[in-house]
Amino acid sequence: xxxxxxxxxxxxxxxxxxxxxxxxxxxxxxxxxxxxxxxxxxxxxxxxxxxxxxxxxxxxxxxxxxxxxxxxxxxxxxxxxxxxxxxxxxxxxxxxxxxxxxxxxxxxxxxxxxxxxxxxxxxxxxxxxxxxxxxxxxxxxxxxxxxxxxxxxxxxxxxxxxxxxxxxxxxxxxxxxxxxx
Amino acid sequence: xxxxxxxxxxxxxxxxxxxxxxxxxxxxxxxxxxxxxxxxxxxxxxxxxxxxxxxxxxxxxxxxxxxxxxxxxxxxxxxxxxxxxxxxxxxxxxxxxxxxxxxxxxxxxxxxxxxxxxxxxxxxxxxxxxxxxxxxxxxxxxxxxxxxxxxxxxxxxxxxxxxxxxxxxxxxxxxxxxxxxxxxxxxxxxxxxxxxxxxxxxxxxxxxxxxxxxxxxxxxxxxxxxxxxxxxxxxxxxxxxxxxxxxxxxxxxxxxxxxxxxxxxxxxxxxxxxxxxx
Numbered sequence: 001x002x003x004x005x006x007x008x009x010x011x012x013x014x015x016x017x018x019x020x021x022x023x024x025x026x027x028x029x030x031x032x033x034x035x036x037x038x039x040x041x042x043x044x045x046x047x048x049x050x051x052x053x054x055x056x057x058x059x060x061x062x063x064x065x066x067x068x069x070x071x072x073x074x075x076x077x078x079x080x081x082x083x084x085x086x087x088x089x090x091x092x093x094x095x096x097x098x099x100x101x102x103x104x105x106x107x108x109x110x111x112x113x114x115x116x117x118x119x120x121x122x123x124x125x126x127x128x129x130x131x132x133x134x135x136x137x138x139x140x141x142x143x144x145x146x147x148x149x150x151x152x153x154x155x156x157x158x159x160x161x162x163x164x165x166x167x168x169x170x171x172x173x174x175x176x177x178x179x180x181x
Numbered sequence: 182x183x184x185x186x187x188x189x190x191x192x193x194x195x196x197x198x199x200x201x202x203x204x205x206x207x208x209x210x211x212x213x214x215x216x217x218x219x220x221x222x223x224x225x226x227x228x229x230x231x232x233x234x235x236x237x238x239x240x241x242x243x244x245x246x247x248x249x250x251x252x253x254x255x256x257x258x259x260x261x262x263x264x265x266x267x268x269x270x271x272x273x274x275x276x277x278x279x280x281x282x283x284x285x286x287x288x289x290x291x292x293x294x295x296x297x298x299x300x301x302x303x304x305x306x307x308x309x310x311x312x313x314x315x316x317x318x319x320x321x322x323x324x325x326x327x328x329x330x331x332x333x334x335x336x337x338x339x340x341x342x343x344x345x346x347x348x349x350x351x352x353x354x355x356x357x358x359x360x361x362x363x364x365x366x367x368x369x370x371x372x373x374x375x376x377x378x379x380x381x382x383x384x385x386x387x388x389x390x391x392x393x394x395x396x397x398x399x400x401x402x403x404x405x406x407x408x409x410x411x412x413x414x415x416x417x418x419x420x421x422x423x424x425x426x427x428x429x430x431x432x433x434x435x436x437x438x439x440x441x442x443x444x445x446x447x448x449x450x451x452x453x454x455x456x457x458x459x
Contacts, residue, residue, distance in 0.1 A: 102412065103413070125268065125290070127315065169266060
């Protein structure tokens, strides 16, 4: 999808690419602990962290990519996260509903900059979620209200998969890719 | 509120799309490369591709038609993943964790596993630990024999004697994130979904159920949404023959106030929609 918005996109494990990139995207499919481990083990990790935290490049984590940016996650036991966007990731509390939370659900905007997210449907697929806190800019409800989009300065997180969310996904990614700090 | 999903299932046999009846009669419907663009345009909630090839090589597209050449399933996955902006599940012949990883890396969002569970149920746990249980769909084929819903293996040929609800519970306990429940008896019969089993099963398991098998009219989907609590309804044959069928079905259900996404047509030339507030 990013390739349709701009042709200047690259999937990379090379730290030079992180240095030269204008935006960074950390996609995620997997479990919290294994994704965090793989990210920290990869050769790019330190450069990406530097670009995100020091150079303040716009950085977007998607799904598990967003979750590992938390302070702590409790999937398969307690795991300390990157703490780039403080918060806690824990299992969604939805006693009468099925889990994982899979399918199209509606986001509500929690901050005026993100008003374009209000009442939009995105595709979610997860059992764990960020607890709502001061870094939450959009929410979603399923059993409980949790963070759909988080933001700490230049670092964003999306619980849904914008690349799998058709129109709404394109709008969201365009907003991210046209934001500069 | 989370919407109920309507999911087209595309059956692939030797690289061609096929239509099936009771898992045995197969009619060739064409090349998958063109069809994915249509489902993308109709904004399908998701797609499920199942490779039901039993023997033989994959189709090589004809040069004069300028079709893409799909030497194997992985090429199909790669092409579909690039052309669709909704989640895609791939299943069929996935035998090891390496297969799972490869399919996910090539572009599948979820993988559907079936036969492998009869040899090794714990592979779901390993896949869940490594890739997350939301990637693992357990596909369950069944027939109703003397009033009992029984799981069948080997492309619906072998009676395992295991009850469907029991088997689904075991899959859930072993880390599977979703169940794709296929009624062999109703496959291709256009007599409606198996309402009786579907209404019961959601009381016994807490992972989402995708019901498949039997859809012949829009009313069948409405019945299943009214009388059962399944998370999604899937169908193969019905979406292959009627032009814009997916759009028409969603319009029918949406206008009757069922909890489905509003139907729209997706235009890749203008992917941001009219209300571009950016």
